[in-house]
Amino acid sequence: MQLAETTPDRTVRLGAQGVTRRFGPVLANDAIDFRALRGTVHAIVGGNGAGKSTLMRILQGVDRPDSGVILLDGAPAIFAGPADAFARGVGMVHQEFMLAPGLTLLENLVLAAEPVDGFGRIDRTAALAKARALEALAGVSLDWDTPVENAPVHVRQIVEILRLLYRGADVLILDEPTAVLAPAQVRELIALLRKLRDEGRTILFISHKLDEVLAVADEITVIRNGRVVASLPRSSASRDSLAEMMIGEVLARPQPRAAAAGAPMLQVTGLSARDLRGHAALTKFDLTVRAGEIVGIAGVAGNGQDEIVAAATGLGRIDAGSIRLDGIEIAGLTLAQRRSLGLAYLSPDRAAEGLCLAAPIAENAIAGHHRKPELCSHGVLRRKAIARHVAALLDRYSVKRASDRQPAGSLSGGNQQRVAVARELDGEPKLLVACQPTRGVDIRGIDFIHRCLIDYRDRGGAVLLVSEELEELVTLSDRIVVVYGGRITGEVARGTAGLEEIGRLMLGGKAA
Known part of the structure; x- marks a missing residue:
């Protein structure tokens, strides 16, 4: 690949000039230009399919552009691969942590680059x-003997960052770094990033949380449909202006009306359950969700939310307790039996659990409903009736597709989630367990899914909402x-507490 002529600007630590990348007919990156200056936090925002992931792969050396160049220290550069990019100071903290289980924080920090003594033993x-030197540099304090599986989520995030610094990286690419953090932990992370910035490091901050982007970024680049639509200083940006640039139109935030809660739909009493390691995760847990209300579950990851969902849906075992759906005991029933009684479940992992990506969209859209008389007669699927039903259902949920027979995996993440939401709300279930309903979905898709949940609630549906997005919980939940630690530390009604109060409860604080 021919390197473009450019005058090096040593203040530009990492950037792109005219970067274009195609995948067949899809133009993922279209002549992208941006420049992250040394000693700054540069945010890159955009919706699903905007081209952020492709650009990050190129900046890491995982992929190469068809045309255009990476800029490193202001001059054109070619990375032979991720190891070459890292050797030149560019490292990335992925959204899914890469720490090795079974090792301590210290062992993870030095893994594959361990200091050795004169006898070749790890020193x-x-x-x-x-x-300790990295602790002082970052302004944090850690117990390095802690096994990684016992460390809080925000500590694992910090160790991921310190691993890059230990290996000499001075450009840190962070992909959705606050996805599972409580507000106080987000503040700690932002303070760390500012400190690293002030020491001359360059940080690329990839996030869809615009309030956090505005809190930490010095410069912001907005990408839409593979192209840069704006690069601007933080002082010239607002949440609404960034959202409009990302999607090309103004979206009004949904304003749920006051709930008109009815009869109990889900009643959990005295629930005790263990996690996958056999440790107690829930102890004598009580919860009620009524018709016509959305009840949100807030907590830092690993505090019992997964076990609540597994118990309600039948996907996990319980040690003790009662679970009733519309007055009927379901603790011993399978998921299929619970679905027949009116339970719907929106899985947090649509790729592995919520959908079969290799199967046609139509089959995914009727899964679990395919035995209904209007779709099946004497054990034989009614193909024409299914085709009509699926077409109407997917049109109603605005699923963009070329054909209902194309594989679900060919859809964007947002459209895959729309298929899952359409299927679960089809037939008006009594209770929807919605777990991370907008994970991996862009702003437009988030708005659509939020409105679907609100409309379902307003029609009398009951929603148990489990989300790592605290703003989502506050926006949608009636309660x-x-x-924390498998126990309820507080209950907050709509409008009675802010993010900080909820965040304090998430970290084990007492209700005010």
């Missing part, structure tokens, strides 16, 4: 000294139940 004293 733990030297490793700990390096860890928020906060869990």
Whole structure:
């Protein structure tokens, strides 16, 4: 690939000039230009399919552009691969943590780059000294002997960042770094990023949380449909203006009306359950969700939310307790039996659990409903009736597709989620367990899904909402139940507490 002529600008630590990348007929990156200056936090925002992931792969050396160049220290550069990019100071913290289970934080920090003594043995004293030096640099304090699986989520995030610094990276690419953090932990992370910035490091901050982008970024680049639509200083941006640039139109935030809660639909009493490691995750847990209300579950990941969902849906075992759906005990029933009684379930993992990506969209849209008389007669599927039903259903939920027979995996993440939402709300279930309903969905899709949940509630549906997005819980929930260590630390009604109060409860604080 021919390197473009450019005058090096040493203040530009990492950037792109005319970067274009195609995948067959799809133009993922279209002549992208941006420049992240040394000692700044540069945010890159855009909806699903905007081209952010492709650009990050190119900046890491995982992929190469068809045309255009990477800029490194203001001059054109070619990365032979991720190792080459890292050797030149560019590292990335992925949304899914890459720490090795079964090892301590210190062992993870130095893994594959361990200091050794004169006999070729790992020098733990030297490793700990390096860890302490990084602590001082970052302004944090960690217990390095903690096994990684016992460390809080925000500590794992910090260790991921310190691993890059330990190996010499001074450009940090962070992909959705606050996805599972409580507000106080987000503040800690932002403070760390500012400190690293002030020490001369360059940070690329990839996020859809615009309030956090505005809190940490010095410069912001907005990408839509593979092209840069704006690069601007933080001082010239607002949440609404960024959202409009990302999607090309103004979206009004949904304003749910006051709930008209009815009879109990889900009643959980004295529930005790263990996690996958056999540790107690829930102890004598009580919860009620009524018809016509959305009850949100807030908590830092790993505090019992997964076990609540598994118990309600029948996907996990319980040690004790009662679970009733519209007055009927379901604790011993399978998921299929619970669905027949009116339970719907929106899985947090649509790729592995919520959908069969290799199967046609139509089959995904009727899964679990395919035995209904209007779709099946004497055990034989009624193909024409299914085709009519699916077409109308997917049109109603604005699923963009070329054909109802194309594989579900060929859809964008947002459209895949629309298929899952359409299927679960089809037939007006009594209770919807919605777990991370907008994970991996862009602003337009989030708005659509939020309106679907609100409309379902307004029609009398009951929703148990589990989300890592605290703003989502506050926007949608009539009541928020906060869990910590498998117990309820507080319950907050709509409009009675802000993010900070809820965040304090998420970290084990007492209700005010």
